[in-house]
């Protein structure tokens with residue numbers, strides 16, 4: 093009884109009276125479940141995050157400088173061989189692990205189901221995004237498996253899509269990947285709020301929550317025990333990539349070799365921005381630390397700036413192709429990254445118990461970004477890859493970065509190679 097009253101008081105303090113109305117309509121079991129969930133919510137944090145959505149983010153130009161990079165195309169044969177040798181050695185010895193971030197909602201694509209279960213219409217028969225990733229890793233094991241080591245593959249899911257993801261991989265026999273080398277772990281969640289800061293209630297009469305962004309990877313690796321397991325296995329380098337790039341190379345020995353050679357804790361592959369206003373984050377240095385500046389946070393003038401060769405000064409796009417030492421992951425996993433808000437469409441139950449399916453974005457999801465961790469370090473190695481070899485994102489239903497463009501890029505790449 094006290095718990096119910098406490099919950100009601102808390103909801104009143106934080107202007108969530110609509111939930112009190114809904115609570116009154118629920119049977120005992122559902123009421124208990126909802127109260128239980130509410131007791132775990134950090135309302136102060138949610139209020140702060142909501143208040144932040146009303147503040148303008150401003151980046152002062154004078155604090156930002158370009159970040160040096162190496163162009164893979166321009167490496168000499170000797171350099172390439174040296175980097176490759178360094179990288180191969182790590183993978184061969186079984187000191188390399190891969191993480192796939194598959195906890196996103198994929199709202200822009202509009203596919204019902206985890207994004208990795210989306211089938212890209214390639215070569216007639218089609219391939220699932222998870223299948224494409226599995227093939228990439230199988231190829232790496234073949235190349236660098238002379239001591240019989242298999243690259244451990246960690247797949248980060250969300251609470252929402254975890255079961256469906258595992259079922260899918262089981263059903264498809266892990267696309268021929270060694271099942272014992274695959275481990276799933278679910279990331280944590282945060283509540284979603286509407287434009288007035290009200291929590292949304294879902295069809296199951298629970299507060300609607302969503303994954304806390306791909307920056308949640310680090311802390312979730314730790315909380316799930318995956319990080320400890322990696323250490324036990326003797327892993328020294330960890331690659332973290334997205335689920336939705338059909339040309340992602342998860343075991344690029346040159347990238348690994350560059351990181352080792354430069355003695356850095358983080359390395360990342362970039363591609364040149366397609367044009368000054370492409371909607372991608374770009375690398376820069378802010379107050380002396382590596383940083384990815386989101387397109388939405390970059391002033392137009394700065395986005396268009398060119399250097400003496402006519403190349404964009406801030407032209408290295410971040411493509412979710414990141415490599416870390418295990419120590420770097422350990423360090424980041426103990427830090428709190430900042431949260432950004434994303435304005436998205438989310439259905440909900442209104443206070444009369446009716447489901448509302450919005451046609452326009454109606455609510456804020458709070459996410460931390462994987463690249464916000466870079467500024468915890470003094471340096472990062474950037475390797476410029478090639479768009480046609482490394483980047484075929486599946487983001488939007490149609491137009492740019494859609495299944496159609498990804499299919500074309502994928503087929504062109506494989507026809508060349």
Ligand code: UTP
Nearest residue numbers: 193194195196197198199200303305306334335
């Ligand atoms: P995006 O930020 O593009 O999000 O994710 P998304 O979920 O795929 O698509 P939209 O924005 O809803 O349309 C980039 C990568 O980060 C992962 C995604 O699965 C993708 O691999 N991600 C994103 C997570 O693992 N967790 C998250 O909370 C968010």
